[in-house]
Amino acid sequence: MLGLSIAGGGWGSNLIVFLITKFNVKSISATQITNIIFGTNNLIPIVGAFIADSFLGSFSVVVIFSFLSLLGMTMLTLIATMHSLRPSSCPPGSLTCEGPSNFQYSVLYGALALASLGLGGTSFTIATMGADQFKNPKDQGVFFNWYFMALYVANLISSTAIIYVEDNVGWGLGFGICFIANAIGILVFLLGKRFYRQVKPMGSPFMSIARVLVASIWKMKISLAISRDSDYFYADEVFADNTVPTKSFRFLNRAALKTEKDKQFNGSYTKSWQLCTVKEVEDLKTLIKIMPLWSTGICLSITIAISSSLVVLQALSMDRHLGPHFRIPAGSFPVFNLLATAISIFIVDRFILHKLRPLQRVGIGHVINIVGLVGSALLERGRLGVVRAHHLTNQPGTVVPMSALWLVAPMSVMGIGEAFQFPGQVALYYEQFPKSLKSTSTAMMSLLIGIGFYLSTAITHLVKQTTGWLPNNINQGRLDNVFWMSAVIGVVNFVYYLICAKFFKYQNQNV
Secondary structure, three states, rough: HHHHHHHHHHHHHOHHHHHHOOOOOOOHHHHHHHHHHHHHHHHHHHHHHHHHHHHHHHHHHHHHHHHHHHHHHHHHHHHHHHHHOOOOOOOOOOOOOOOOHHHHHHHHHHHHOOOOOHHHHHHHHHHHHHOOOOOHHHHHHHHHHHHHHHHHHHHOOOOOOOHHHHOOOOOOHHHHHHHHHHHHHHHHHOOOOOOOOOOOOOOHHHHHHHHHHHHHHOOOOOOOOOHHHEEEOOOOOOOHHHOOOOOOOOHHHHHHHHHHHOOOOOOOOOOOOOOOOHHHHHHHHHHHHHHHHHHHHHHHHHHHHHHHHHHHHHHHHHHHHEEEEEOOOHHHHHHHHHHHHOOOOOOOOHHHHHHOOHHHHHHHHHHHHHHHHHHHHHHHHHHHHHHHHHHOOOOOOOOOEHHHHHHHHHHHHHHHOOOOHHHHHHHHHHHHHOHHHHHHHHHHHHOOOOOOOHHHHHHHHHHHHOOOOOOOOHHHHHHHHHHHHHHHHHHHHHHHHHHHHHHHHOOOOOO
């Protein structure tokens, strides 16, 4: 996992800078492209989870997607080292730069697609495979905390050492290091095969969901008024209180109600598109109950995506020097968010984890995220004040005489918020989702992030088209208003979260 995460962070964390400096892409366009790539990174885990749950199992999925990642890193390394695969260099501040050709764009997007497939297909599938090694929910919760900490440490390494190499030594060497880290990660993972506890796939859970919906519609005219527990189909399940049809979403119970038409020639019953088991019905009900709570993470992910992409543009315009000889790469500034998250996860695991339930941890994360957005808005207002005071509004590329280290405070606050809400959500979904959807449960967090990045791209485009807040020269814009808008979205979303959390009931009281 560390090797794959280091490789993914090495090309992903500095992608905006790579597009601007090596492919001559405009700043806001580079931000939008990066958000789409990050969104894709976080939607692919659902595909990986589906394949793992339905057909191949987690181990095989991790191996296949790891090699796709390796192929993507190979192509990115070639792009960085071969001049024919990228446009000519553009002097800083120039307004007439040669753009990439269609062929160069095609090779770039192909490389990014393979790297995204590899990174997305492995990240949360590995999390599920790791949690499968434990049986106790508390142990699984601790594992997810340490999993995220390892993930952030890997990103910390890639966002500092590798980005420094890319900015100061060469992009070819930086991507080459990512290739080596990816290859080592695959090798170590394969060497540990005989020690893993591998859970066999249980067949397509999504097909089961579809069957329940079809069967309940097919039998919609059948009355449930006089039905008894023995009238329902259990198949080979043990008849117990927890398998008795519940009263919530009672119309779905029809899918498991036995009728004469469902009876086979030998008098037995079997699963079909007209008859499902009680467990399949209850599994679908569980998903329906948790979906409103899950949806609250979409707006949270949108605000995080907007903030994480804009901070690189802020850093590019500010004084990034530490002393007379060292300058922090703009793409490395998200490292402060990662560092705050990693440290906070350790503290939460040691001192707070057992005192808070997952919903409480997620709620705290919402609040801290809002505080971080307000801090970002106030900081940007101060940066724009310095820009106007030094008459730099119409001078793109000129460094604003304000230390970029001011960005550390709001980024660290948002990192603390992520330490509460990300592991909390994954632990909640893993425990509350049906057993047949364990890989999908951890990937649901990734799906949230993916949707958030895609929607943040759409919102950024809308704001750019309808307001003057996001010009290519951010010194002429109002990024502070974008942060204020994100904070308002966060507040409204938090109220929605509180409503959903109030009506949510844990399926397993050990959580």
